[in-house]
Amino acid sequence: MVYTRKNQRDLTGAERRKFVAAVLELKRTGAYDRFVRTHIDHYTADGEGRLRIAHMTPSFLPWHRKFLLDFETALRRIDPTVSVPYWDWTRDNSPASSIWREDFMGGNGRRADLQVMTGPFAHATGRWTITQSMTDIRYLTRDFGRPRDPITLPTPAQLDAVMRERVYDAAPWNSTSATGFRNALEGWAPGRGNERFRIHNRVHRWVGGLMLGGGSVNDPVFWLHHSFVDLIWSRWQQRNPGAAYLPAEPPPLGDAQYRKVAARHEPMAPWGVTPASMFDHSRIYRYA
Amino acid sequence: MIVPRRVALRSLFALAVTAFTGGALGRVATRPDRPGSEGARDPHAFDEMYRGHRLLGFSGPGGGPTALVDGRPLHLMRCADGGWVSPIDHYESCPTPLAATRAAVDELGTARLSPLAGAHGVPTDPTGGSPRGVHA
Numbered sequence: 138m139v140y141t142r143k144n145q146r147d148l149t150g151a152e153r154r155k156f157v158a159a160v161l162e163l164k165r166t167g168a169y170d171r172f173v174r175t176h177i178d179h180y181t182a183d184g185e186g187r188l189r190i191a192h193m194t195p196s197f198l199p200w201h202r203k204f205l206l207d208f209e210t211a212l213r214r215i216d217p218t219v220s221v222p223y224w225d226w227t228r229d230n231s232p233a234s235s236i237w238r239e240d241f242m243g244g245n246g247r248r249a250d251l252q253v254m255t256g257p258f259a260h261a262t263g264r265w266t267i268t269q270s271m272t273d274i275r276y277l278t279r280d281f282g283r284p285r286d287p288i289t290l291p292t293p294a295q296l297d298a299v300m301r302e303r304v305y306d307a308a309p310w311n312s313t314s315a316t317g318f319r320n321a322l323e324g325w326a327p328g329r330g331n332e333r334f335r336i337h338n339r340v341h342r343w344v345g346g347l348m349l350g351g352g353s354v355n356d357p358v359f360w361l362h363h364s365f366v367d368l369i370w371s372r373w374q375q376r377n378p379g380a381a382y383l384p385a386e387p388p389p390l391g392d393a394q395y396r397k398v399a400a401r402h403e404p405m406a407p408w409g410v411t412p413a414s415m416f417d418h419s420r421i422y423r424y425a
Numbered sequence: 426m427i428v429p430r431r432v433a434l435r436s437l438f439a440l441a442v443t444a445f446t447g448g449a450l451g452r453v454a455t456r457p458d459r460p461g462s463e464g465a466r467d468p469h470a471f472d473e474m475y476r477g478h479r480l481l482g483f484s485g486p487g488g489g490p491t492a493l494v495d496g497r498p499l500h501l502m503r504c505a506d507g508g509w510v511s512p513i514d515h516y517e518s519c520p521t522p523l524a525a526t527r528a529a530v531d532e533l534g535t536a537r538l539s540p541l542a543g544a545h546g547v548p549t550d551p552t553g554g555s556p557r558g559v560h561a
Contacts, residue, residue, distance in 0.1 A: 177541060182510055184503030192515070193505070250534060271512045272536035311505045312518075327506070338516045349532060351512040351541070 140213075142368070143425045145222035145236050145361055146229055152222075153241050157257045159212040159219045160357050161264050172208055173269040173354040175407060180351055183311035188397055190406055193312040195305070195383060196399040197323050198370050199415035201363050203408055206421065208360060220422065223364035226340050230290040232281045242358050244279075251278035251346045258357060270352040277356060280345030288331045290343050299336055300373060305383045310398045318373055318380075322366065337366050368424045374416070382412045471523045478530050482522055490522035494530060498543035501525055512542045 148156070163169040176191070179200070183193035191200045205221055212219045229236055237244045243256020253276065258265040260276035267275050282288060299321040307317035312325035324338035334342045340362050341348045347355045354360075374380070382401045388394040399405050401413045469490035471482040478494050485491035490509075492499040501509050501522050508518030509525035513532045519525035 177512075180512075180515065182502035183505040184507070269541065271539055271542040272533065273539050274536045309505065313505045325506075333518070334516055342516050349514050349516065351515060353515075 139420060140220050140422050141425045142220045142364055142422055143222050145224050145241070146234075147425070148222055150240065155216055156212075156219050156222065157241065159215045161257060162215045163211055164265060168211055170269050172204070172211075173352060176204070176354045177269060177351045179406065183313075183397075186397070188399075189311070190399055192323070193325065194398050195310050195319055196405050196412050197319055198367070199382070199410075199412040200405050202367050202370070202415045202418065203405065203410055205360065205363055205367060206418075207408075209422075221360050221364045223368050223424070224358065224361035225365055226290045226343075226362070227293045227296050236358070236361070242361070243277075245281040246277075246279040246346050251280050253277040253279055253346075267347070267352070267355050270347065270355060271350050278346030279348070279356070282343055283345050286331070288334065288339065288343055291336050291339050295336065296369070299369070300376065302373075303377060303380065305380050307383070308394070310384060310388070310394050317383075318370075318377075322369060322373075337362075367418075371418065371424060382416060469522060471526075473523075475527055476530055477535075478533065480523070480526050480530065482526065492522060492526045494526065494533070494538055497538040499526060499529055499538055500542060500544045513538075 143152070145153075160169070179191040181187050181189045181192070183189055190196055191204075209219075209221045212221070224236055232245055236242050237256075239256050241256065243253050243258050246253050253259050254261070258277050260266065265277060267277065299318065302316065302318040302321050304317050306319040307314045312320065312323075313327075314320040322336050324335035326333050326335050331339075341353060344356065344358060344362075347353060348359065348362075384398065385401045387396070387400040387403060388398065399412055402411050404411060467484050469482050469484045471480060473480050479496070481493040481496075483491055489503070490501050492501055492511075500512050502511070504510055504518045506518055508520055509522050510516070510518055511525050511529040513529035514525075517525075517528050519528050
């Protein structure tokens with residue numbers, strides 16, 4: 138049966154508690170940290186001459202759609218009534234937003250060491266110890282708005298500009314693609330200062346702390362962020378029914394992107410599913 | 426599990442460099458004795474104290490830049506825009522390996538790098554998995 142992913146601001150208190158409880162249970166079993174590790178292991182930058190499957194690449198969106206589905210499936214084995222809510226950061230765009238309340242994601246990191254001290258994912262609860270990370274720090278960190286170089290969350294107008302793209306992706310199929318929906322949404326841009334960080338990337342930078350690096354999945358808000366990114370893609374697909382995943386065919390020998398990106402019918406590690414197979418989620422979940 | 430020679434070398438190298446002292450590495454970083462480049466300075470060499478951390482840079486086995494922060498390897502990744510990112514900050518593409526290392530330290534505070542920061546996203550199979558991954 139098709140289930141619904143809701144806006145986190147519309148969850149009831151009971152729904153918030155159930156989601157948090159399922160996430161904590163997944164953490165307790167060790168399964169959560171395997172998701173963290175999968176994300177770490179599939180990060181490849183686009184100047185390295187290697188295959189990119191998860192970031193700076195056309196399959197950024199289908200890779201994360203599959204990643205979220207796997208996570209959600211694991212949560213629903215614990216509690217079949219749970220789904221991954223989404224965080225509309227164009228609307229809930231402040232440290233005072235309800236998403237950061239003590240009964241849900243918890244709040245900002247404290248100034249001295251960026252340690253999150255409130256909510257169910259604070260280290261002192263004993264239930265959220267970081268094990269798969271780029272540093273030896275064992276607690277969740279956040280640095281809302283990056284005070285030493287302030288940045289704001291994406292605005293509705295900035296998101297509207299992304300939605301006006303009419304083609305899924307464009308050569309050179311990486312972080313320098315000047316047009317195309319995928320890179321506009323992923324958020325790599327030239328320019329100076331904070332202009333370089335847009336939409337998806339900008340949200341990672343605004344939350345800061347662990348969300349900034351390879352261990353971003355350690356912050357459970359990662360899932361709510363990517364649920365909204367997936368919603369944006371879903372809405373864009375509805376508006377552009379003829380716009381298929383690109384590239385349709387693998388870049389040929391001689392092309393700079395030869396064997397560097399996943400074409401429409403090529404497998405994505407670690408699952409082996411293709412971007413084409415992730416295109417339609419309507420028989421699995423829908424967005425409210 | 427078959428580990429490609431390149432990956433094996435990288436791992437061995439990482440182990441080897443962490444076994445050295447900072448002083449020894451400082452000499453390695455600046456020794457102009459690469460074959461065929463008599464007197465040429467290592468293009469990726471740097472050696473400085475930055476916000477209380479020792480930053481060392483030098484050319485790795487593949488010729489790309491290698492960075493150590495307090496003796497611990499920091500994986501520097503090249504971006505298509507010509508810049509560099511690190512595992513600590515995936516979003517700031519910095520103009521040089523040193524700038525990317527400093528940007529990582531800016532986020533690091535008093536923390537130390539973990540072994541995962543030395544190399545991640547290392548593929549061994551055609552669909553892009555990692556030798557250290559749970560799915561390899």
